[in-house]
Amino acid sequence: MIKKAKDPGFGHKSQKNIRGVMNKDGSSNVIHLNKKFNVDDLYTFFIELSWYKFFFFVLLGYVILNLFFGAIYTSIGIEEITPSRGNLLDDFLNGFFFSAQTLTTVGYGGIAPQGITANIIAAFEAMIGLLCFSFITGLLYGRFSKAKAAIRFSDNLVVRDFKEGKALMFRLMNSRKTVMIEPEISVTLSLNIKDENDQYQRTYYRLQLERDKIMYLPTVWTIVHEIDSTSPLYTYNTAALQSLDAEIYILLKYHEESFGQTVYQASSYSFDDLVTDVKYRPSSSFSPEGYTLLDHDTLSDIEPMA
Incomplete structure (x- = not known):
């Protein structure tokens, strides 16, 4: 059963092709009016x-x-x-x-x-x-x-064949050499749809992920949302997905060894970043000595599905 999520604070009122509330780097697009200056x-x-x-x-x-x-x-x-x-x-x-x-x-x-x-x-x-x-x-x-996360997200969203259907995916990695300990991620989908009164409304869904928490991450993590009967994207074909006025908002937290505390990082994707029928190329390989090699430049690399 598809369940709507509560408004995460962005509001339900909308308009056509509204700008996302959050940028790719996690910064806010909200412009504050009549805010009183405080020395603090x-x-x-x-x-x-x-x-x-x-x-x-x-x-x-x-x-x-x-x-x-x-x-x-x-x-x-x-x-x-x-x-x-x-x-x-x-x-x-x-x-x-x-x-x-x-x-x-x-x-x-x-x-x-x-x-x-x-x-x-x-x-x-x-x-x-x-x-x-x-x-x-x-x-x-x-x-x-100041404790700061240093997470890199792939430049693109990918929709590809997965198991018996399709899945929505993106990748992330730590730009530092430290290992991410107990990373946990949550992903919220925002759909901007015209209602029966010709008014645009935003509807939110908490996307179910293949894995939303792992023990530790030394290399790359591919986040997978399976588009099955419980997914809010289930009724859309590939062409419809690419034309959706939609955003996904991401919140990641993990224990950062450099600071010895839990850090958070937010990000977002527009469905303008969506690429279909491709898969991510491997970002890691092995050296002759048996070491794992992680290539940071290949995080967003994709190739056609076989």
Whole structure:
């Protein structure tokens, strides 16, 4: 008997060719409107940034702070820290580089505050520098220590002959060298179908898998959903399957040796990725010495059915 699944939080209302709620890499497609800013969100924002964006913001903040304090030192009179060179640009550059030395608490000694005003500003800037670099150090630790899964999913969904009927399949592997311990997977199908009122509705089904949990995974795992009489895809032929407005949403969890804890990774497939009457090529082989060889470049390789 085909059983519908409860709404996983995506909602039942829909429209034609609606964009999936989740991307292939597990990131969300939800756009938040009228969300109130919270200072606590800064930590999450910087932790989730890509590395090049993270260092861009660090560099941008560093330059802005030095420009700000450099302008202050110039405005109070550059003579407060070093003799003037007679033009505004050179004086500003002296203020900028003195600010950089103060902010980082380097203090080369070539330039030093002389008056009480410059000393007060320099003392305040040094405190700001200590706080900023402590914050950045905490973010770096958080980014490196955050437990992350490193799962690669095949680029395609495959529908092929299986046993007495057909099956829906995709593959995954760990992009690290560690062994995935007790991986467990759940797959939800979302069908976008027009109802009798010409309104589009999304219906969800929890797909039954040949195996949804294994002891450990050192190589490649092919996830198999058999399209039998209990499958929500049973009434569709091959052509109809390829034209379905459908998505599958995946949640995988396993124990990651690198972090010593359970990690999660989400992903999704659109039925635009569906390929029929093909099979996956083997990704592993054996060396003459008897070692198992795993080729990461062949995860998505397919070939016609014999």
